Amino acid sequence: MSTGGRPGPQEVSSRVQLIATIGAILALALASIDVSVVGAAMPRIADDLQGLGLYAWVGVSYAVAAAVVVPIAGKLGDMFGRKPVLLVGLGGFVIASWLCGIAQTMPQLVGFRGLAGLFGGILMANIFTLLADIYTPERRTQMQGLFFGVAGLSMVIGPPLGGFITDAWSWRWVFYVNVPLGLLAILAVAVGVPFVRTGASWRDIDFGGVLTLVLGVVPILIGLTLTGDGHAWTSPEVLGLLVGGALLLVVFFLVETRRASNPLVPFPLFRTNQFAVMVVVAFFSAFAMMGTTFYVPLLYQGVLGVSATHSGTLLIPMTLGLMLFGPVAGKVMTALPRYRLLAVFAMAAIMAGLLMLSSVGPHTGQVVPIVAMVLIGMGIGIAFPMATAVVQSAIPMSQMGAGTSQIQFWRMFAGPVALAVLGSILSGQIGVAGQAGVLGGGGVPPAQLADALHDLFLTSAIAVGIGLVATFFLKEVPLRDMSMARKASGGRGGAKGKTVTA
Incomplete structure (x- = not known):
């Protein structure tokens, strides 16, 4: 079937919508669970490949590549359509996973994981935009909540799944299992996702923006990683990377605002109230999620004396909050004209949970941290899909x-x-050697560790407070129905063209 413009939500049949959603969920699950599954297998991998010195860089290479490619892939999705970009991401992820499985040395694995991160970032950049292409506002926001729940669930099931696969088969199967799942996702996306035939060509790509963005973001991310790994902020390695990356990002800004005819990052968007506020909300809610996921197990094990196995299951309350409150937030947003109050509530809940965690001591018990985790999960479960839904309703369809x-x-x-900021706080309180002692089961008294984590979670709460203040300035806009928006824009998307639906 051909139409003169992109298909709106009402123009996509339920069957096609379902198949496209299955493909998107599989793609999201692959990209989300991959990190936690591999993390559980890393000790065995490092031992087998005799590469303990590069242990951390297996994760760093993936994270850096995924982060830097996201804005690039999002722009490419606008230019060439979501379907081909998703298919490239899935195909590349499958190939990269297979290459990781056959790696013979640790440097090879680091390189292949960077390649996997590149394609994983392509997937993450377009999955949530795809939902805007095939769902009406209420359903879109609910589905975004469900998708974020899938991502949160991967944090819980990933480590035990990775451990099981490693013990039952081998660590190589941690990567090989991505191949059949990825092929199934490719089939679902190929069949279910509408294809937009655009007039864009490779000459329209902002290559200058791509180059300067990569050269600016990569050093900054590596520098931040080094600070969380025990290097001082004032060390030559860290300062050189951070300052060099910042200068190149200034060049990137100049390229985008003065030379690029089709800029990679449309900086005028930051003058849009809804976009600017939701960027702040997205950043600080993710800041809280990372801090909670990474340091709450340390709180349980080092302060409350909970076993490592049991401490992992105690992250489930946060995950349940993510899964349950995301879809609820979708219904509330579409029914509540002043949905700014919902954003205020979400950030306040995260902040309250972090303040509760900052009060935990050796004799507190497990009730307080569990309640805190529920509050944090509830707030993140609302804030994540809300940020995406509000931005999608406030910006031009072409962007x-x-x-x-x-x-x-x-x-x-x-x-x-x-991790850089909070890791510096922890190492400043107990020292790098003290951190090794905690992880090794001795050295730091629970009371001293509790004091260090008090400052850590209090800092997180203050950071989230910045996001809370920002929500008071949010100006509500009606949630956009994508089919109506496309009709109003004459059927134009990221580029002129026509749509061919599967």
Whole structure:
């Protein structure tokens, strides 16, 4: 079937919509669970490949590549359509996973994981934009909540799944299992996702923006990673990377605003109230999520004396909050004209949960941290899909992919920033040697560790407070029905052309 413009939600049949959603969920699950599954297998991998010195860089290479490619892939989705970009991401992810499985040395694995991160970022940049193409506002926001729940669930099931696969088969199967799942996702996307035939060509790509963005973001992310790994902020390695990256980002800004005819990042979007506020909300809610996920197990094990196995299951309350409150938030947003109050509530809940965690001591018990985790999960479960839905309703249709991927980029960028800042606080309180003692089962008394984590979670709460203040300035706009928006814009998307639906 051909039409003169992109298909709106009402123009896509239920069967096609279902198949497209299955493909998107599989793609999201692959990109989300991959990190936590591989993390559980890393000790065995490092031992087998005799590469303990590069242990951390297997994760760093993936995270850096995924973060830097997100704004690029979002723009490409606007230019060439979501379907071909998703298919490239899935195909590349399958190939990269297979290459990781056959890696013979640790440097090879680091390189192949960077390649996997590149294609994983392509997927993350376009999955949530795809929902805007095939769902009406209420259903879109509910589905975004469900999708974020899938991503949150991967944090819980990933480590035990990775451990099981490693013990039952081998660590190589941690990567090989992505191949059949990825092929199934490719089939679903190929069949279910509408294809937009655009007039864009490779000459329209902002190559200058791509180059300067990569050269600016990569050093900053690596520098932040080094600070969280025990390097001082004032060390030559860290300062050189951070300052060099910042200068190149200034060049990127100049290229985008003065030379690029089709800029990678449309900077005028930051003058839009809804976009600017939701970027702040996305960044600080992700900051809180990373800090909670990474340091709450340390709180349970080092302060409350809970076993490592049991401490992992105690992250489930946060995950349940993510899964349950996301779809609820979708219904509330479409029914509540002043949905700014919902954003205020979400950030306040996250802040309250972090303040509760900052009060936990050796004799507190497990009730307080569990309640805190529920509050944090509830707030994140509302804030994540809300940020995406509000931005998609406030920006021009031609910039839908670029705008949505910016929200995802700032979420991903918040991860290394959180680990760098919070890791510096912890090491400053107990020392790098003290951290090794905690992880090894001795050295730091629970009371001393509790004091260090008090400052850590209090800092997180203050950071989230910035996001809370920003929500008071949000100006509500009606949630956009994509079919009506396309009719109003004459059927134009990221580029002129026609749509061919599967």
